[in-house]
Amino acid sequence: MTISSAGPALSQGPACPIPIDRYPTITLAHGGGGRLSDILVRELLLEAYGNDELERLGDGALLDLGPGRLAFSTDSFVVYPHFFPGGDIGSLAVHGTVNDVAMCGATPKVLSIGLILEEGFPMEDLWRVAQSIRAAADEAGVRIVTGDTKVVDRGKGDGIFINTTGIGVLDEGVDLGAHRIEAGDAILVSGPIANHGIAILSLREGLEFETPIETDSASLHDIATRLRDVLGGDLHAMRDPTRGGVASALNELARTSGRGMHIEESRLPLDPPVRGACEILGLDPLYVANEGKLIAFVAEDRADEALEVLAGHLLGRGAALIGRVTEGPAGRVTQKSTIGGSRVVEMLSGEQLPRIC
Amino acid sequence: MTISSAGPALSQGPACPIPIDRYPTITLAHGGGGRLSDILVRELLLEAYGNDELERLGDGALLDLGPGRLAFSTDSFVVYPHFFPGGDIGSLAVHGTVNDVAMCGATPKVLSIGLILEEGFPMEDLWRVAQSIRAAADEAGVRIVTGDTKVVDRGKGDGIFINTTGIGVLDEGVDLGAHRIEAGDAILVSGPIANHGIAILSLREGLEFETPIETDSASLHDIATRLRDVLGGDLHAMRDPTRGGVASALNELARTSGRGMHIEESRLPLDPPVRGACEILGLDPLYVANEGKLIAFVAEDRADEALEVLAGHLLGRGAALIGRVTEGPAGRVTQKSTIGGSRVVEMLSGEQLPRIC
Numbered sequence: 001m002t003i004s005s006a007g008p009a010l011s012q013g014p015a016c017p018i019p020i021d022r023y024p025t026i027t028l029a030h031g032g033g034g035r036l037s038d039i040l041v042r043e044l045l046l047e048a049y050g051n052d053e054l055e056r057l058g059d060g061a062l063l064d065l066g067p068g069r070l071a072f073s074t075d076s077f078v079v080y081p082h083f084f085p086g087g088d089i090g091s092l093a094v095h096g097t098v099n100d101v102a103m104c105g106a107t108p109k110v111l112s113i114g115l116i117l118e119e120g121f122p123m124e125d126l127w128r129v130a131q132s133i134r135a136a137a138d139e140a141g142v143r144i145v146t147g148d149t150k151v152v153d154r155g156k157g158d159g160i161f162i163n164t165t166g167i168g169v170l171d172e173g174v175d176l177g178a179h180r181i182e183a184g185d186a187i188l189v190s191g192p193i194a195n196h197g198i199a200i201l202s203l204r205e206g207l208e209f210e211t212p213i214e215t216d217s218a219s220l221h222d223i224a225t226r227l228r229d230v231l232g233g234d235l236h237a238m239r240d241p242t243r244g245g246v247a248s249a250l251n252e253l254a255r256t257s258g259r260g261m262h263i264e265e266s267r268l269p270l271d272p273p274v275r276g277a278c279e280i281l282g283l284d285p286l287y288v289a290n291e292g293k294l295i296a297f298v299a300e301d302r303a304d305e306a307l308e309v310l311a312g313h314l315l316g317r318g319a320a321l322i323g324r325v326t327e328g329p330a331g332r333v334t335q336k337s338t339i340g341g342s343r344v345v346e347m348l349s350g351e352q353l354p355r356i357c
Numbered sequence: 358m359t360i361s362s363a364g365p366a367l368s369q370g371p372a373c374p375i376p377i378d379r380y381p382t383i384t385l386a387h388g389g390g391g392r393l394s395d396i397l398v399r400e401l402l403l404e405a406y407g408n409d410e411l412e413r414l415g416d417g418a419l420l421d422l423g424p425g426r427l428a429f430s431t432d433s434f435v436v437y438p439h440f441f442p443g444g445d446i447g448s449l450a451v452h453g454t455v456n457d458v459a460m461c462g463a464t465p466k467v468l469s470i471g472l473i474l475e476e477g478f479p480m481e482d483l484w485r486v487a488q489s490i491r492a493a494a495d496e497a498g499v500r501i502v503t504g505d506t507k508v509v510d511r512g513k514g515d516g517i518f519i520n521t522t523g524i525g526v527l528d529e530g531v532d533l534g535a536h537r538i539e540a541g542d543a544i545l546v547s548g549p550i551a552n553h554g555i556a557i558l559s560l561r562e563g564l565e566f567e568t569p570i571e572t573d574s575a576s577l578h579d580i581a582t583r584l585r586d587v588l589g590g591d592l593h594a595m596r597d598p599t600r601g602g603v604a605s606a607l608n609e610l611a612r613t614s615g616r617g618m619h620i621e622e623s624r625l626p627l628d629p630p631v632r633g634a635c636e637i638l639g640l641d642p643l644y645v646a647n648e649g650k651l652i653a654f655v656a657e658d659r660a661d662e663a664l665e666v667l668a669g670h671l672l673g674r675g676a677a678l679i680g681r682v683t684e685g686p687a688g689r690v691t692q693k694s695t696i697g698g699s700r701v702v703e704m705l706s707g708e709q710l711p712r713i714c
Contacts, residue, residue, distance in 0.1 A: 033600025033646075034705025038609075056613075058534055059457035059596065060430030062527065067424045073417030074469035074522055075505045080513075100416035112431035114520045116473070148432045150518075152712060156437075158513040163471045165431055165522035170419065177415055239416065243390025252395075256413075289390075348391025355509060 016127035017047045026121040031151025041149060044123070048130030049113070049137060053145045061145035063110060065169050071106035073097055074165040080355045082125065082159055084203050086214030087291075089162055090132035095217050095291055096357060097164040098140045099240045102224040103294065105176040106168030108140060113147040113164060118157035129160060140219035142166065174228065178256035180236040185325040186303035187261060188296045190223060190310050191216070191318040192269040193246055197288035197353050198277045207280065209273050218292030223313045227296060230309050234299035241295055242357055244348045246322075247286040247333070249295055251347040255331040263323030263345070264336045271318075286335075287348050289356045297325065373484035374404045383478040388508025398506060401480075405487030406470070406494060410502040418502035420467060422526050428463035430454055431522040437712045439482065439516055441560050443571030444648075446519055447489035452574050452648055453714060454521040455497045456597045459581040460651065462533040463525030465497060470504040470521060475514030486517060497576035499523065531585065535613035537593040542682040543660035544618060545653045547580060547667050548573070548675040549626040550603055554645035554710050555634045564637065566630050575649030580670045584653060587666050591656035598652055599714055601705045603679075604643040604690070606652055608704040612688040620680030620702070621693045628675075643692075644705050646713045654682065 018039065029036040046055055053061050077093040087095075094111065101108040113133060117126065137144055195216040202213055220240060227235055237257075241249035246268075254261045270278075270285055278285045292315060298306040303321055310319035323335075333345040375396065386393040403412055410418050434450040444452075451468065458465040470490060474483065494501055552573040559570050577597060584592055594614075598606035603625075611618045627635075627642055635642045649672060655663040660678055667676035690702040 028711045031600075032705060032711065033602075033605050034644075035703075036706075037601070038704065056534070059460040060428045060463075060523075060525075062461060063427045063429055065427065070420045070422065070524075071417045072420055072467065072469065072524065073503055074471045074520070076471040076473050076507045076520060078473060078507045078509050103416040104419060106417075110429065112429065112522050114431045114433040114471075114522070116433050116435060116518055146429055146431055150433045150435045150712075150714075152435050152515060152518075155512065156515040158509060161473055161509075161518070163431070163433060163520035163522070165469050165471070165520070166417075167427075167429065167524070168417075177413075243388075244394070245390075248390050287391075346392075347395065348389060349393075354385045354389065355507075357507075 013131050016124050017043050018123055020123055023123055025123060026117045026119060026126065026151055028119050028151050028153060031149060044127055045130055049134035049144045051143055053143065065109055068172060069170040071101045071104035071168040071170060073100035074163065075100060076161060076163045077357055078161050078355050079200065079357050080158060081203060084215060085199050085212040087217040088129060088132050089160060090129035091136040092217050092291060092357060093162040093164045094133055094136035094140060095219050097166040098142060098219045098221055101166045101168035102221040103238045103240055105174040105228060106170045107225065108142045108166050108168040108221050110145045111137060111142050111164050111166045113144055113162065115149045116157055116161040117149065117151045118159050119151060119154040121159045140221055176235065176237050178237055178253050181253060181257035181259055181297045181325055182236065183259060183325055183327040184300045185236055185297045186300060186321050187263060187323040187325065188298060188306055188310060188319060188321050189246065189269065190294045190316045192271045192274065193290055193293060194274050194278060194285035194288035195271060196291040197356050198274045200356055201281060201353060202277055207277060213273050213277060216290055216292035218315055220292065220294050220315065223315045224294060226313060227306065227309050231298060231302055231306055234302040235296060237297040239295050241290050241293060243289050245287040245289055246295065247345050248348050250333045254333050258330040260326035260328045261323060261333045262326050265338045267320050267322045269318040269320045286345060289353065291357065370488050373481050374400050375480055377480055380480055382480060383474045383476060383483065383508055385476050385508050385510060388506060401484055402487055402504065406491035406501045408500055410500065411504065422466055425529060426527040428458045428461035428525040428527060430457035431520065432457060433518060433520045434714055435518050435712050436557065436714050437515060438560060441572055442556050442569040444574040445486060445489050446517060447486035448493040449574050449648060449714060450519040450521045451490055451493035451497060452576050454523040455499060455576045455578055458523045458525035459578040460595045460597055462531040462585060463527045464582065465499045465523050465525040465578050467502045468494060468499050468521050468523045470501055470519065472506045473514055473518040474506065474508045475516050476508060476511040478516045497578055533592065533594050535594055535610050538610060538614035538616055538654045538682055539593065540616060540682055540684040541657045542593055542654045543657055543678050544620060544680040544682065545655060545663055545667060545676060545678050546626065547651045547673045549628045549631065550647055550650060551631050551635060551642035551645035552628060553648040554713050555631045557713055558638060558710060559634055564634060570630050570634060573647055573649035575672055577649065577651050577672065580672045581651060583670060584663060584666050588655060588659055588663055591659040592653060594654040596652050598647050598650060600646050602644040602646055603652065604702050605705050607690045611690050615687040617683035617685045618680060618690045619683050622695050624677050624679045626675040626677045643702060646710065648714065
């Protein structure tokens with residue numbers, strides 16, 4: 001499978017600041033800690049996403065995040081292909097960690113970026129990814145304050161892997177998580193599911209649609225804050241259903257909370273082209289990854305209000321109440337199908353979509 | 358080049374909790390976010406380095422590190438081979454980030470662990486690395502509070518890559534860094550240099566010595582704290598000379614501080630076998646990586662005291678004063694050679710030792 005990683009977006013941004021004719025691709029020396037490493041960091045990475053803190057380039061960043069609790073989350077991104085409709089590995093890496101921090105109920109503040117590059121990775125692609133990292137970080141209001149770059153020999157990596165690790169600050173009194181999920185809680189999802197996984201898979205499989213299916217990759221910090229602000233303590237938990245999809249997220253939370261969960265297939269929001277692609281590919285959208293959706297667990301009597309908040313947000317188009325938390329059995333997720341029967345929704349058991357994020 | 362990654366240490370620890378006959382190696386499904394991912398995380402990783410916080414397994418960890426400034430640092434580790442005399446990629450990944458945080462003048466508190474595994478990586482090797490991560494974290498007094506595991510297809514990685522990101526807490530008033538380096542400052546190194554790089558390279562090249570050269574990989578948090586406690590504000594900066602060695606660290610700090618630096622070759626501490634190996638391999642030890650040494654910049658009149666503190670610590674055996682900071686020219690590092698001449702010590706320009714960390 002060969003997928004060209006260069007795309008039309010290249011011509012739109014500023015030109016790569018490292019001369020492509022001289023350094024068309026990443027070499028091992030770009031990761032050696034010497035002069036070429038230094039050029040790569042200063043002339044390309046700092047040029048794309050630098051700021052005063054990052055430019056100090058010590059062993060680490062010094063932060064003053066004020067008093068209060070912090071949320072701390074890490075994620076490595078190995079998605080392939082690196083560029084896809086609606087995003088790329090750079091924006092995805094920022095969104096992924098911003099969302100993990102936001103799901104804890106915190107406001108994301110800073111990010112670290114760890115790059116593992118493969119010898120031979122096109123310099124222009126790195127420039128494009130780095131710019132995309134910058135744009136996504138700016139949009140999410142997070143500063144990139146420290147980083148690291150390694151290079152592995154050809155055939156020992158796959159172009160680019162990105163680790164992002166983030167810190168966010170929690171407002172006083174915020175207490176979200178599986179331990180707060182109660183029987184009767186409404187389960188809401190912030191919009192149509194499965195778009196990210198289907199976007200990647202369609203590209204890999206060469207499926208063509210009238211309009212290409214785009215990833216939903218986006219930063220959920222703002223919609224999450226909105227929900228917290230309106231619902232206060234009646235928002236019990238949030239989770240972004242990435243790898244393994246909604247099914248795996250619900251299973252995990254059902255187990256951790258010691259509750260059961262029941263959802264209705266007919267209520268699951270799905271964009272029609274995604275539904276069509278799932279049928280063609282034989283995939284259950286419940287197991288397909290999302291990168292810009294959240295599941296919220298909300299006190300029963302605030303469900304309508306929560307739905308209104310979600311639906312009123314740009315990233316909440318198509319939000320829906322999909323089910324309820326039950327007393328038990330602990331860890332069991334069930335689904336009422338469109339034809340009326342009820343089935344257990346298991347955790348994903350094999351490998352459905354490798355390298356989706 | 359084929360290097361067996363299994364070694365004698367395997368038989369000593371507890372057996373791998375995942376049945377090797379059933380799951381001898383990592384498969385793509387171990388990274389899919391479903392049942393096998395869950396087994397890998399719960400039965401192997403949590404078993405090795407779990408704790409209450411990690412076991413909560415939310416999207417991120419919630420931390421209460423108290424008021425005050427934080428140090429935040431990230432590093433990805435791609436060292437090959439994964440196991441080497443005196444350490445492995447797991448302990449190295451912990452030491453590396455603990456040291457970066459400690460060099461900022463902070464006390465390391467928490468770590469995240471991001472694993473990128475290649476399909477086919479032996480389960481027993483992962484168990485061994487995970488145990489090594491645990492031992493190194495315990496020794497450094499840091500808690501592993503959040504993590505992430507991805508799997509890439511065979512031939513798209515190299516067994517295991519590890520990202521560690523750490524947070525440390527700064528005592529009030531601590532102010533270390535290039536901006537505090539002054540002309541006249543003594544430059545000290547905490548012990549013999551080049552051991553890590555030579556340990557890895559000897560293994561790769563199949564060089565045999567009477568006793569194998571071991572990595573110096575170690576956590577510098579304690580020796581760094583000791584130095585800070587004794588010297589207070591007269592400790593101006595610290596740096597651990599990893600990739601690119603002492604030469605690159607000095608060049609970077611000379612540039613950032615706007616000072617010159619002058620060192621004497623005859624004062625550089627070197628273990629005799631390392632000196633011998635450098636001669637055989639044609640390497641200048643100044644450019645070879647260290648993973649358990651620090652360079653300290655200290656007010657002139659406290660140099661003797663600083664040397665005493667270093668030499669009195671288990672990790673400071675062989676500490677030495679190697680030179681002085683000069684007024685300028687800014688960014689220039691010079692060395693008086695053993696035969697009397699003086700030469701400019703450039704930053705490493707090519708790739709000397711790929712994948713040394």
